[in-house]
Amino acid sequence: QVQLVESGGGLVQAGGSLRLSCAASARTFSTYAMGWFRQAPGKEREFVAAINWSGSSTYYADSVKGRFTISRDSAKNTMYLQMNSLKPEDTAVYYCAAERTAWGVPRSQNQYAYWGQGTQVTVSS
Numbered sequence: 001q002v003q004l005v006e007s008g009g010g011l012v013q014a015g016g017s018l019r020l021s022c023a024a025s026a027r028t029f030s031t032y033a034m035g036w037f038r039q040a041p042g043k044e045r046e047f048v049a050a051i052n053w054s055g056s057s058t059y060y061a062d063s064v065k066g067r068f069t070i071s072r073d074s075a076k077n078t079m080y081l082q083m084n085s086l087k088p089e090d091t092a093v094y095y096c097a098a099e100r101t102a103w104g105v106p107r108s109q110n111q112y113a114y115w116g117q118g119t120q121v122t123v124s125s
Contacts, residue, residue: 022096
């Protein structure tokens with residue numbers, strides 16, 4: 001069982017930056033692929049970014065490519081999402097997810113077994 005806790009959300013103006021964190025309880029954190037998803041009001045939850053167990057591979061949604069950076073620190077059992085050049089359309093609840101796998105970079109919600117409670121990101125225009 002893995003518990004995930006997101007933090008770092010908040011209100012920021014367009015063009016600004018935020019860094020989200022996802023702290024994991026798993027002692028075997030380094031064996032989990034991790035991902036970020038988001039859900040805007042009235043919309044379905046969508047993929048944002050993911051990173052494999054070692055941090056050697058990452059994948060991004062086209063909408064955030066070049067602006068967001070996913071990373072992980074196994075010593076701290078924590079994953080990060082650095083978000084730059086934020087836009088109003090980035091406003092959403094952001095969720096982190098984890099899946100124990102050594103294969104690839106999962107990008108689909110149904111590939112992840114563990115989820116955090118979410119953190120709100122609001123970008124004002």
